[in-house]
Amino acid sequence: SKHIEDRSLLIGLPNAVQARMEVAAQAAGLTGWLLTLSTQSYRDIVNYADNRDLRREMMAAYYSRASGTGPDDLITNNERVLTVLLDDRHKKAQLLGYSNFAQLAVADQMADTTEQVVDFLHHQIELSRSLFAQDAEQVESFAAQHGITDVKPWDIHYFAEKIRQDMAGISQEAFRNYFPLETVLQRLCAFTKTLFGVDLIEHAAADTWHEDVRVFELREYAEPIGYLFINPYRRQEAAGFGDASGLRNRRITAEGRPRSPLAVLNSRLQPPTETQPCLLDHLQLRVLLHEFGHCLQHLLTVAPYRAISGIGQLSHDSSEFVSQVLEQFCFKQSFLIWLSGHFQTGQPLPDDIAYRVKRFVHTQTSWETASLLLAGLVDFELHRTYGDGRTPHDVFTSVNAEVGLLQWPGDTRPVNSFEPLGSDYGARTYSYKWSGVLARQAFERFEREGLFNPTTGKAFRDAFITQGDTRPLMTSLELFLGRS
Incomplete structure (x- = not known):
């Protein structure tokens, strides 16, 4: 970590980033601001800090992790x-x-x-x-x-x-203001209902391992079919931007009773501050949709055996495929507008800003x-x-x-x-990369038939999710695209 007491070193960093660093310093019993070698902290410094020496120091430190450059080399x-x-x-x-x-x-x-x-x-x-x-x-x-x-x-x-x-x-800061986590989660529940025909209902009183963790029950035809745990905030210096995992695979017991699947989504977002809720930039939004795709793939299968029903049992190109299709939605203006709601006014992302966002994410x-x-x-x-x-x-x-x-x-x-x-x-x-190329092909059908088309959503679910790991991904893709 690096303790900073001279604010001039942080010129160029968005106010929200500086606020997070100030909170980190306070948690460590320090004044000023504290930089760490988390992925988020690294990204903030190399993307925004005007101070060239600080960018150099951060990049050198970040890519020297685990390289034994100090006295404890061994x-x-x-x-x-x-x-x-x-x-x-x-x-x-x-x-x-x-x-x-x-x-x-x-x-x-x-x-x-x-x-x-x-x-x-x-x-x-x-x-x-x-x-x-x-x-x-x-x-x-x-x-x-x-x-x-x-x-x-x-x-x-x-x-x-x-x-x-x-x-x-436009800047990422202007974009983030339209994507508070609470609004995004509400829209994702509606999106899941529209596209895949299942309800995501939050259980506010559920017992969890941390007060921030939220529990959603998946229901289809009014019957529970699985549970999603969303662990939204970064509480430790965990690596990366997020991940998903299965706590339990779906299976049918020897008595013929279904055991519901359980999935966990760790999004590792920055917690809200006194002045702002948790706001997502475009990359964080993509990561959230990506990991949400993993969870849906784990929860919506009807495969009866746990050896083929969980994301942990899928080949990597198959498991990444569904998630990367979900990511593609984040690059469409209409989807971003529908998903958005300004954290102060609730107003959706204006058309002109959505167009600017599209240009932003397709540049460099x-x-x-x-x-x-x-x-x-x-x-x-x-x-x-x-x-x-x-x-x-x-x-x-x-x-x-x-x-x-x-x-x-x-x-x-x-x-x-x-x-x-x-x-x-x-x-x-x-x-x-392999599954990303295939995901782009599959997404073209959503572009042709509508991003919120329930018929296309059902076809996607039937082709890539329902049966679990029972057939090759290319066979499913041919079926979905009508080539077989």
Whole structure:
């Protein structure tokens, strides 16, 4: 963490961000403001802080996590841990008859071979080359206009955000005012009813593990079919922006009785302050819809066996597919207007602002695309090429050069804090991009037939959710698109 007592260092940060940092300092028994190395804090600083040195310091610290740069190197250097993990996975794959762990990882995915995955990622990189060059040139030109002729890694996100605001004529702060969490949750309940035909009814008096956790019962034809726990706020320095998990899978007992599924959505949003409720920017809204999609996929299945009914049992490309379709709604003006309600007036997002938001989120997108492709390819190559004498950082450096857009402060080790490597997403992180390409195809039907068309919603539920993990995703997609 970094304790700041000079407010001038925070110029450029939105008032709401500064307020959160002030609350963090008070919680630590300090005056002033406290910066941490959470993903949200990192994003706030590199996107908004006018102070270039502060951006540099934050980026260097964030990408040096778990790299053993201090006196406790043996304890905090994650490269040793990654090496052991990769070695164990490699041995496991060989015991099961595979040449490497990447081969084992794709055995239950859509891809037939590791070569197919590598070719897919390389193809996506090539498709993005011209946009990468265009966005990089735009950042350099804009930075030069503001006196920065030598653009450093810690300048990129800052100027990309300035370009978005300049071209769209709107900031994330103006957007957030229209998306208080309470309004968004109410609209999501209505959206679920319209599109999938089920009611989400809150149980205000339900017993939970924390007072902030909210419980919703899913009902269909007036009968309960599952329960959703929403854990909205970040209370610890948890990683990432959110996640979803299943507490219990649906199943039919030996006595023929259904056991209802339970799902948890952790959105890790900043809690409300004395002056403002919890407000969501566009990325947070996307994350919420993404994780909400995971929960719906877990709760709306009618599969009778727990081995095929939960999101934990799905292949990663299948589980990410439904969530990424839900994300697509966040890029449509009509949906954003319908979902919105100003936290002070309750008024929906005006048409002209919705248009500006659309332009904002479609500007300077290369950095997100490149990060996704880099993560997918680094993860896959670490497992596919293990044993060739390269360290995890060597693999990262090689793949980063191939992608060719992203830059990092010297002596940092981004791969050391790459969390999917330590999860069951190992060698499967590419599935985000893989399923994203397919999700875009599926969403085209919603665009043609209407975002709130219940017939399309039922067809989507029947094709991708109802039967659980009983058929390949591509078969379901062909059915949904009428190609079979």
